[in-house]
Amino acid sequence: MIFREATRQDLPAVLALLADEDTVLDPASLVVGEAHERAFAAIGADPRNEMLVLTDGPSRTGEAAEADKADEVVLGCLQLTYIPGLGRDGQERALVEAVRIRADRRGSGLGAELMRLATERARARGCGLVQLTSSKxxxxxxxxxxxxxxxxxxxxxxxxxES
Structure with a gap:
């Protein structure tokens, strides 16, 4: 498994995870709209935001890793947003959003691993709290x-x- 920042190449797979959490959708069947492109670019450009993915790819580095990304399957995703605040002695907090694991891979521990890695990332950044909301x-x-x-x-x- 590889835990990394999402690339533009991952965007259709991430959208497929977010579109239907109960079914495995073919990322190629989704239309990546202009609003998705803008949002993904904004997340990538903002040092307080990260779109992260968990993939089934081998752990390689350098050019070999870049070549392997084309064959990786995105198994899960989440967005981390780091929020500065005055509470908790001025520590940042990490907001977790858009947590998804592929429907056919749930129950295998991937979600727990994804959240563990995200929590460790927040801790390493100095966050004092990880928070999230979830639909009722x-x-x-x-x-x-x-x-x-x-x-x-x-x-x-x-x-x-409303717009």
Whole structure:
């Protein structure tokens, strides 16, 4: 397994994971729109944001690794956003979003590994807290996060803004 920052080449696979969490979609069947391109570019350009993937690729470096990326299968993804704040003695916190594991690979420990690696990344950056929200409908995801040690400590609110 390889845990790395997503490249533009990974974008269709990431969108496939986000489009339907219960089915394995062929990334080639999805249209990568202009808004997706802009958002992916903005994440990559922002030092406080990372789109990360877990792939089945071999652990190589250099030119061999670049050549192997074409054959890698994206098994999971998440976005990490680092938020500065005055609380917790000025420590950053890491916000985890868009956590997905391919439907046909769930239950194999990949989600726990993806979250472990993301948490370690946040810890190495000096974050004092990792937080996330999850749709109330995703009860299996809630049990998963609780098994990893996440606590239901707050009630979340969202306001959708219409364009």
């Amino acid at each position: 409908r995703r009860t299996a995801a809630h049990r998963f996060y609780e098994r990893l040690g996440f606590a239901r400590s707050h009630e979340g609110f969202k306001l959708h803004l």
